[in-house]
Amino acid sequence: MAILPDAVANQIAAGEVVDRPASVVKELVENAIDAGARHVRVEIAEGGKTLIAVSDDGSGMGREDAILALDRHATSKIVVAADLVGVNTFGFRGEALPAIASVARFQLTTTDGEGDGTEVTVTGGRVERVAPVARQRGTTVTVRNLFFNTPARRKFLRSVSSETRAAWEVIGILALSHPDVGIEFVADESARLQVPADQPETDRLGQVWGRDVVASMIPLGHAVGSVRVEGMIQRPADARPTGRRTQLFVNGRPFRDPGLIRAAEAGYRSAIAPGDRPTLLLKLSVPPGDVDVNVHPAKLEVRFRERFQVERAIEEAVRLALGGLDASATLAPGGGSAGWASPRRPMAEASGDAAWLPFDQAAPAAPDAGISTRSFAAPLFQLRDTYIVFETPEGAVFVDQHSAHERVLYEQVMADFESGAVASQRLLLPITIELTDEELEAAERVGDSLRRIGFEFEPFGGRSVVLHAVPSPHPRFDATLCFRELVADLARGRFGGWANQLERFAATYACRAAVKAGMPLSEPEMRSLLVRLFATELPPHDVHGRSTIVTVPVDELERRFGRR
């Protein structure tokens, strides 16, 4: 038995740290960011198989450190085990450079700005040359012929385009994690990404994920205890079943966690079509001691001390963001509403900047009832007996009366279910309704829910039922039609994607009981509907994941009229 020579040990470690060019790119860019770089330039050729070069203007290293950096477990980032707790650099193992150097033709050029720089050349882990060199403060690592000495690994490399794409992904994630750092990425001599330092986060996201995607997203920001959540999430109406992106960061470090993505999706409850998956970018901040980053060899996972609190913070953040007016659809180019870069407070809290809603400020608002108790003063107009239109300082707002009423009724029914306070109107003249076999069966299956919602009915021979009492959710309610449609929907399994039976029932009921499109509404009816809509938790979204509100910003009008 013998201790493995360093070169062999490094090669084995390399198996864990670098399995493809993209992981080399990741380690090198992380090192550059850890070194405090303002600008990082990455160049690759042939997907990184022949060349990976990463240059930065960070702290650089003196001659001794440059040589030491290539030793296994040499790191400047932690000294004792206790430092691992709360480590806020990407690196902490001291493994990346020696591992990379052991499987490539490697060159490190660096200077800390005092005296000459140092150039270290390593081939397959063997230091060939250390020479002085002139350069500006910073570091350049050049990696050629990756895996030249491990043919087995080389064989597993994919096509140039897929290796390039993988490198791109890695750079994209790091670009998102540090909008303060400028990053340039060149592959086979063409620029793939060029983002300036100190870039506004949404601009950066637009460059990395595409402007269309970002235009469909809204900002969020919320804290529970010491957990703070920021980021951007997609409007439910723009989410699709496939092709979404998700990205989590904690204290600037990317990680994966399907459980937290689920927590975010829970925040979309009742506002998104079943099966639709929203694109999410969530940036968590927790006290450094509350997250353990050393639980996964490739640092892809982390462990939270207060996991439950983190989940709650995420779910609440999503819910609050979706409830804000910024979450409503807009006809602005690219879809972004003015000022969406800064998360706004949810509407229920936004007493100060509720200015967009011309509520009558004279009417004192009950402190906890939010704007729902205020009267709504803007002139209203009904378009095609379907949309309620009004003006705000920021533009024109269109509200779909059916969708809006659906949202109102859904939340009302869920609340009524909880309090048991359903208003059920007894009928003087019972209503007899003929059903199909399937409908009758569905009616019996959900009989309890139907009763809880206010329908009192009993079989009436054959396939008929007779209604003795009906809900009375609003003055225009058509109980017979609602019962018929509700039962037919239930029989056909509409809203079948909803996991919770009660929520599914409430959504179906809300859809059927709501005022329909094409129904003329009086001005007071429109006003009351809007006041009630804005008192709900998620005003901008109906229970199908569609928008209830579309805004046309003044900016956009002015653009169209050539005023700007």
Next chain:
Amino acid sequence: MKFTITREKLHEGLGAVAASIPSKTTLPVLSNILVEATKDGLRLSGTDLDIAVSTIIPAQVDQEGATTLPARKLSEIVRELPSAAIRVTGSGEQRVQIECGRSKFKLLGLSRDEFPAFPAVKFDGAWRVQAKELQKLIAHVAFAASTEESRPILNGVLWELRPDRMRMVATNGHRLARMDVPVKGTGGQADLIVPPKALEQIRKLFGPDEEIEIARSDNHLGFRSAGTQIFTRLIEGPYPNCDQVIPRENDKIMTTDKAAFTAALRRMSIVASDQTHRIRLAFANGACKLSVTTPDLGEAQEEMTVAYEGDPLEIGFNAAYLIEILKYAPTDEVRMSFKGPERAMTCEPVGWDDPASYLTLVMPLRLLD
């Protein structure tokens, strides 16, 4: 066509017909008023195809003729004219000249041939009714008809005409109003289901002391007095049998002052849900406790002294319905009777010096604790 008429008479006539002119229509001629100068005076007619109203007003007709004119514009012009004689002259091609004092207008109309014919209702052998009796029925009952479309029959008011009495019943299934008036010699026996909109015109357009002739065709009903005719579509029956569902054995009786009870209900309503208006009434020992709890809003209570006989009772209602029936009650005091929290409440006037009998009914809202 050529006639002269006072501004006041024309204004009055246009006002009578205005209500039958639809505000939105796909048939342009319906926005017009049919103007006919005849030897009996000036006849103005309008229709929305559901009801048709026609009234004759005195005018000095120099030359007979007819055309249709835009109702809105004509009314606006007449409203703004000084109080003086108005001279109207047809000048061919549906053009009409209107002169009054030193003002002169030319209005463009549509041919009278485009105007729909009125329903053919024959008035021979018509029933006869005093306008004020009919108007009393309408004023107390028509409000209770349904406005929602699922049961079209309830959108109408049932009018039972008998040789010696008349009855009207209307309900939307949640609340009901019924009135009986004894009359002498209507000369008829019929059950008619009439749209409330037509009844409203009858209430407004006939003078209380006029005698109205009433006749029907298969699906229309006509009303006429000396100067005015109203036609309406009839709703096809049969109307549900309400006598069967009006309770007789209600054994808990409350008597109270209408104004005081209404005031208390209105106060409670402020805190009631603006959609369901649900309030709770609790009766015991000469007191009625009103209360309301609305999640997310708040609560309110009030106790008032009432005359109450019977076992204690708690029952929920849509306050809007209670306030409404009280509004139509013809006396200062009302008697409400109950059976149980799931059963109908009936309300009758106390001390009404009128041969008519009047009853309203409200179905409760379920109370859950």
